[in-house]
Amino acid sequence: AQTVTQSQPEMSVQEAETVTLSCTYDTSENNYYLFWYKQPPSRQMILVIRQEAYKQQNATENRFSVNFQKAAKSFSLKISDSQLGDTAMYFCALKYGGATNKLIFGTGTLLAVQP
């Protein structure tokens, strides 16, 4: 079975500081994708960053970067220079091979950026 675990229900960070959100997953597949999605109060899920499992290099998107540890099945998100607009729910998700293309989501981490 494919599972995604986010063990931090809530986190807080001061504006301009760096924060890391944790995610672990389990899959027996060799080829898969990992994602971080952001959900602000508007409810719309926004793709923050994605990582292909076959790539060793960690993905980065501006202030967002990941630490992908394939052997440990760990996929953490680092947000640098945190901004008030980063306040949101963050979900880690796994997409594995197969015809269905569905994503398996963790339960999310609520991040609050404090001024």
Place this chain on the structure above:
Amino acid sequence: GAGVSQSPSNKVTEKGKDVELRCDPISGHTALYWYRQSLGQGLEFLIYFQGNSAPDKSGLPSDRFSAERTGGSVSTLTIQRTQQEDSAVYLCASSLSWEPGYTFGSGTRLTVV
């Protein structure tokens, strides 16, 4: 349209009534997904449509839930005889068939009273 559009944005219904939720995907996206997000939970997969293939209905929680996609575009999720536990945000997403990530709509918040 430019994004995935869902309607209504919010829906309050009485227990036992039927509801229909609509999703208009991004033009050209052949894959369409429905997810349910209950309070304090992650997203739960409901159903997946891909082109003309038979949909993957493996996530539908009961036979009160059904969905269809007409003409490979707009999709409707129907919940019959609604129960209070059906209260949740229902999110729709779409993607190109080969694309591993998808674009979500803003969801419909369903409240069953």
